[in-house]
Amino acid sequence: MAQEAAPLLLLFLTKLVSSTWLEGSGYHAAETYNNEVYVEETPHTPTLDYRVPQWCYPLSIHHGEAICYSPRGGNYRSSLGTRCELSCDRGFRLFGQRSVQCLPSRHWSGMAYCRQIRCHVLPALHYGSYQCTAGVLVDSRCDYACLLGYQLEGDRTRMCMEDGRWSGSEPICVDIEPPKIRCPDSRERIAEPEKLTATVYWDPPHVKDSADGIIKRVTLRGPEPGSEFPEGEHVIRYTAYDLAYNRASCKFVVRVQVSRCPVLKPPQNGYLSCTSAGNNYGAMCNYFCDGGYDRQGTPSRICQSSHQWSGSQPTCVPMQINVDVNSAASLLDQFFEKRRLLIVSAPDPSDRFYKMQIAMLQQATCGLDLRHITIIELVGQPPHEVGRIQEQQLSASIIEQLRQFLQITRSRFNMVLVDKQGTDRERFIEPIDTDQLFDFIDTYLLSSQEASRRAENRDVCE
Secondary structure: OHHHHHHHHHHHHHHHHHHHHHOOOOOOOOOOOOOOOOOOOOOOOOOOOOOOOEOOOOOOOOOEEEEEEOOOOOOOOEOOOOEEEEEEOOOEEEEEOOEEEEOOOOOEOOOEEEEEOEOOOOOOOOOEEEEEOOOOEOOOEEEEEEOOOOEEEOOOEEEEOOOOOEOOOOOEEEOOOOOEEEOOOOEEEEOOOOOOEEEEOOOOOEEEOOOOOOEEEEEEEOOOOOEEEEOEEEEEEEEEEEOOOOEEEEEEEEEEEOOEOOOOOOOOOEEEEEOOOOOEOOOEEEEEEOOOEEEEOOOEEEEOOOOOEOOOOOEEEEOOOOOOOOOHHHHHHOOOOOOEEEEEEEOOOOOHHHHHHHHHHHOOHHHHHHOOEEEEEEEOOOOOOEEEEOOEEOOHHHHHHHHHHHOOOOOOOEEEEEOOOOOEEEEEOOOOOHHHHHHHHHHHOOOHHHHHHHHHOOOOOO
8 A cells, every 4th residue: 555655646746846837937838847846045145244354345446536434444445334435536527326335245335437527629710720738628728819810809718627618608700900902102294295184094002801811892082093184183092891891091192293384475465375274385375466466476386395485475566557559459458357447438528427427436446446447538529539547548549449349439428347358247328326336346247256355355445
């Protein structure tokens, strides 16, 4: 009976052990396993002994320091219960626990390490640069500087601080220096002959920017190069602007001189007609005499580069009337473009109209001279007919030719006005007031030159 019960007990134990292994093991029952039995060992708990000097491994931290306090005194730096305060050197930051304790498990209660502190890389400085003493490490000093022509605005120096940030703020380089500009030299010019102006040329100013070398624009105040400059002093100014709108100006002077001769005076009983300004280099002055006067001497003079006039001053002498001529045409030619003729004819010296007209003309001698009028009188009947110019007597043949040429009758009073070109311009059959006569001449017969001189001498006869 004992031999039969032994196999049954062994089978029961085998089933019991197999069931315990599978339960909660995570394996399936269908799988096959051996029949070994494993017994869990109880963890070994060391015997606590506070007198062991190095219960935990010696504690050290790279780039840092551990200050420890042991219950057993200063010689027990890693004994059971020792507490250490951890810190890092300057420039390093502690990661982990600042305080650890040596535990009964012969391990420290925590770990820590020191990591080097770094600031971010500073950005590049536009138009400038910086230099650092120790890169991006703590206490590194970075000094900023700007390129030539720029000025630094902001912090000149920044320090990498222990919190990993840079002190101050990022500076900037600003262009505050104006550009350099140099104008051409001042210049003097002499006006050209017969002109009161001079053409002046010059090169553009030399402009350079001290910063980036870029000039935005250059403005000119004054005439352009190659302009005609009148006599006098002219200031030319240039202004240059850079990209930052800094500006710089320069100026120079253009002087134009007119070479002149002494001012000419008109001859007595005459006048001048000059080109240009009348006395500048190259100007020509023509001399003219009033009606009834002849010019003696050079007709014109020119202002020379030596500031002297060519030739000499002519004179105006009273016109010499030659009555000893062969024809009326020869007599009239002497007055061509010089004098107007007023021919007064009457049948008898006692003619009432004749006496009235002659009396009015004698009272207006000044006005007649101003208007270049010469009076010819034809009075009476042949053979006692009298013809005279001023105090000179005309021959009978000349009188007859004049009457025929101008169709002047002897039978009654009449008067003929002949202009400087020898043209019959007006006839009168009755005496005319001298004011009316002068109004007609001033309105229809005066040249522009005569009108100008008439306006200048308007009050001479008053």
